[in-house]
Amino acid sequence: NAGVMQNPRHLVRRRGQEARLRCSPMKGHSHVYWYRQLPEEGLKFMVYLQKENIIDESGMPKERFSAEFPKEGPSILRIQQVVRGDSAAYFCASSPGQGRGEQYFGPGTRLTVT
Amino acid sequence: AQSVTQLGSHVSVSEGALVLLRCNYSSSVPPYLFWYVQYPNQGLQLLLKYTSAATLVKGINGFEAEFKKSETSFHLTKPSAHMSDAAEYFCAVSTFTGTASKLTFGTGTRLQVTL
Numbered sequence: 662n663a664g665v666m667q668n669p670r671h672l673v674r675r676r677g678q679e680a681r682l683r684c685s686p687m688k689g690h691s692h693v694y695w696y697r698q699l700p701e702e703g704l705k706f707m708v709y710l711q712k713e714n715i716i717d718e719s720g721m722p723k724e725r726f727s728a729e730f731p732k733e734g735p736s737i738l739r740i741q742q743v744v745r746g747d748s749a750a751y752f753c754a755s756s757p758g759q760g761r762g763e764q765y766f767g768p769g770t771r772l773t774v775t
Numbered sequence: 776a777q778s779v780t781q782l783g784s785h786v787s788v789s790e791g792a793l794v795l796l797r798c799n800y801s802s803s804v805p806p807y808l809f810w811y812v813q814y815p816n817q818g819l820q821l822l823l824k825y826t827s828a829a830t831l832v833k834g835i836n837g838f839e840a841e842f843k844k845s846e847t848s849f850h851l852t853k854p855s856a857h858m859s860d861a862a863e864y865f866c867a868v869s870t871f872t873g874t875a876s877k878l879t880f881g882t883g884t885r886l887q888v889t890l
Contacts, residue, residue: 694878703880704880709877756876765821766820
């Protein structure tokens with residue numbers, strides 16, 4: 662029973678390029694969350710999605726960041742025109758429902774912007 | 776709004792000694808609370824959770840935490856530290872707005888275990 666899968670695990674982008682981070686939730690989970698962890702900080706909520714719907718994007722920066730969770734395929738977090746400040750670890754989590762139960766985390770994608 | 780405060784960004788204990796990692800929360804509704812552990816360059820693994828049942832919660836790897844409403848605390852303990860416990864530990868509170876659920880994390884406590 663595979664856990665939450667994220668790829669790539671490490672991503673290096675030059676300033677101005679686009680970064681695409683992928684997340685496949687656990688089998689049977691239809692709720693996906695994205696969090697960002699800046700160096701020496703805790704995780705900060707970015708966005709919560711269900712299949713084909715963005716439910717809560719209150720933690721997403723207003724510009725350059727977008728997320729989707731299509732009917733088929735993984736959830737994608739897209740960062741356009743990356744800047745050095747986007748360098749961080751991005752974690753995806755999934756849950757079977759929208760209640761307050763635990764979320765299961767993937768191994769993360771570590772984005773480095775040069 | 777919910778929030779979590781973890782006192783002590785770094786804690787060092789000797790192998791075999793008691794581990795105590797502190798977490799205080801603020802919540803406008805009865806909280807759901809979680810402790811996660813993060814090993815270097817890995818994701819977060821759930822240690823234990825409190826969801827309004829028993830106030831003393833037992834988790835994996837010998838860890839446990841006690842929910843104390845009067846103190847708004849949810850401290851993590853382990854009677855005897857092992858070298859393999861060295862990691863970063865995060866306390867989190869769950870926020871549910873009726874349509875969305877998200878975790879609010881503390882800033883983490885890095886646990887060092889020495890011989």
